[in-house]
Amino acid sequence: MAFLLLILLGVGTGLAAAGWVVRTANDGPELSTYTPRNPGGLTKVLAADGTRLGFIQNDELIEEVEAKDFPEVLNQATVAIEDERFYKHTGVDYEGIIRAAYTNATSENTQGGSTLTMQLVRNLYTQDVTRSGIEGYKRKIREARLAQQLEEEHSKAWVLGKYLNTVPYGTYGGQTAVGAGAAARLYFNKHVKDLTLREAAMIAGMPQAPSDYSPVNNPEGTTTRRNEVLGKMAELGYITREKAEREMKKDLGLDMDRYFQRARERYVLDFVKSELIKEYGLDATRRGGFTVTTTINLKYQQYARSAMSQLAGVGPSSAIVTIDPKNGDILTMASTQTYGRSKGKSTFNLAAQGKRQPGSAFKTMALMAALREGVNPSSTTYTSRSPMRITKPPCGSPQTPWELKTYSGSGAGTMDLAEATTRSDNSVYAQLVSDLGPDKVKETARLMGIKSKLLGVCAESLGGLTDGVSPLEMANAYATIVNGGYRTRPRVIKKIERNGERIKLPKRWRIKRTKAFEDGVTDQAVKILASNITGGTGGKAQIPGCNQGGKTGTTDKNIDAWFVGFTPRRATAVWVGFPGSAKISMNGMYFGSNIDGGTYPAQIWGDYMKKVVANGCGEWRTPKEPFNSQPFQGRYAREGLDDDEAGEGEQGTTPGTGTQPSPPATQQPSDPEPRDGGDGERGNGGGNGNGDNDARFDPGAYETQPQGPPGNGGTQAPGDG
DSSP states (O other), X not given: OHHHHHHHHHTTOOGGGHHHHHHHHHHSOOXXXXXOOOOOBOEEEEOTTSOEEEEEOOSEEEOOOOGGGSOHHHHHHHHHHHOTTTTTSSSOOHHHHHHHHHHHHHSSOOOOOOOHHHHHIIIIIIOOOOOSHHHHHHHHHHHHHHHHHHHHHSOHHHHHHHHHHHSEEEEETTEEEESHHHHHHHHHSSOGGGOOHHHHHHHHTSTTOTTTTOTXXXXXXXXXXXXXXXXXXXHTTSSOHHHHHHHHTSOOOOOOOOTTTOOSSHHHHHHHHHHHHHHHOHHHHHHBOEEEEEOOOHHHHHHHHHHHGGGTTTOOEEEEEEEOTTTOBEEEEEESSOBSSSTTOBOOOTTTTOOBOOGGGGHHHHHXXXXXXXXXXXXXXXXXXXXXXXXXXXXXXXSSOEEEOOSSSSOOEEEEHHHHHHHTOHHHHHHHHHHHOHHHHHHHHHHHTOOSOOOOOGGGGGTOOSSOBOHHHHHHHHHHHHTTTXXXXXXXXXXXXXXXXXXXXXXXXXXXXXXXXXXXXXXHHHHHHHHHHHHSTTGGGOOTTOOOEEEEEEOGGGOEEEEEEEOSSOEEEEEEEOOSSSOOOOTTTBTTBOOOTTTHHHHHHHXXXXXXXXXXXXXXXXXXXXXXXXXXXXXXXHHOOOTTTSOTTOOOOOOOSOOOOOOOOOOOOSOOOSOXXXXXXXXXXXXXXXXXXXXXXXXXXXXXXXXXXXXXXXOOOOOOO
């Protein structure tokens, strides 16, 4: 215990207290009883190709570095200013303690006498910072004992490396750089191994008083401290006096490029953060030291922005989401909206969070419901009328009729369901949902992957949703069609590592495929939606020589416009509109005409997807399950509209397909996810104005008004084409 007696002499307590010193040392816990503090590390997020997107921000900036990567110049500078006898002592520097005690007693300067090893014990194990009085002496005595134990177990290189990785090097912008690796990035925008002599000397001088030696807040004091380090290095022979003096004449040379704050695709970064928090919690997400590889394709992101740039100066914003149907990977999540946390920027992710009315792009859900029920799209016909009013359940009643028009304002005559889709005819689809029942459309939308609020009312078939849907949802729903009826769970995270070791992915990010429809059913939808591009409302999306399909969508007064489509290998949703709750019309914004789904959204989709599929679109799936159609027993398909429903000046009867048995009951899927969740919704199966749900509708939100509030009818302006 000789070193303890020397400590005693150093603090002037005298030999009479030797027994107290020994007892104090022995009363302290052994090193083996401590669990080293885990300083953690920032979570780094990468694109699919390994390019860094950015870091999940935390109060502590940490970049752990292997001991061998600390440059010798930093090792020397740190030892020179903090513990010049580091390589000579065994954890406790007796000479240093006596020298510190003498200095403290004879001058106004204060020296601590702690070695690097003792400081490491405090930072990594005890975290005891008591400095004054008898408790301060006890802390020093116990640190000394633990420091000797630590050096018995580890090499000097290990001790110095751990010290450099765990000591704080100052705070900037509310974030503290912990470890020299983070300090090098923060102050000089470089890896620690690339530090120059003057840079290493500045960093080495900071731990004694990080606030006083802040190069940002006190550059003069920091320069003085750096020069003190250089002088000490010269005194100990690490560098020549001439070199030290040359370096002292230089400025600090800061290059604070905000390495830890810079980010690509910041909205993707925040989306990933929200996903990580759901699984690991906030603290682990911020300081878990994860390296997260996402599914995001940076080339696709560039293609998306290039395609959306045609909106520059027009006014509206746009968002694009692309999904790989086979595995659910989100390949693109791009938006024109300026995103960030500074003034004038938004933190709202239009691609993933934007809930907008989908217009006729949601007719595809009604089409899929019909096909799933065995309705033959070629032999099932309706007569398009405009204006028209549905006065019978489940979509209306004489007291509260469902009144609507086609996009053109006039009827288009008798047509089959396939043609009605390419024309995006509101009248036909209103009759179809009246025949099917809106609950069937809701159920089908859920099977396709729609998770937003659905009430199971008729207006939803024409895009009249309570809260709207996101581009992410729509892309995933259409991916189910082109994927042969398999719904895949969307994911943005495909790999997680920590300390170089791969972590098993939680279930939420593993590939999950659920059989939702027979591929014979989806094959019918693919063919119809493909013809919608070659000869329907989606013509501007056409890519010559490419297998593709899709559907336009435009809401009332041209407030939202969509094109959602697919190739055999990719499903993409494009939305155009004004962000925020204000309903801003896009009338007159397309070269003097109105923006609808067939204008900018279709053009953007086509321009973007041309680059995405440059190496080939792929071939359509050959279905393995037949499409078993049944002659449809729907009332409107069979009898047409009554005279009082057909609209002013139009006849209301339509030749049907004969009186045939109703289709068989819908086969339930093996996995009914996604389920309705906790929002109190309930499908009333009607939408006739008599249920409680109907009163919640905001008529202005719909392409075509489902019905007025109870006791109140009314007509709404034309909807989408």
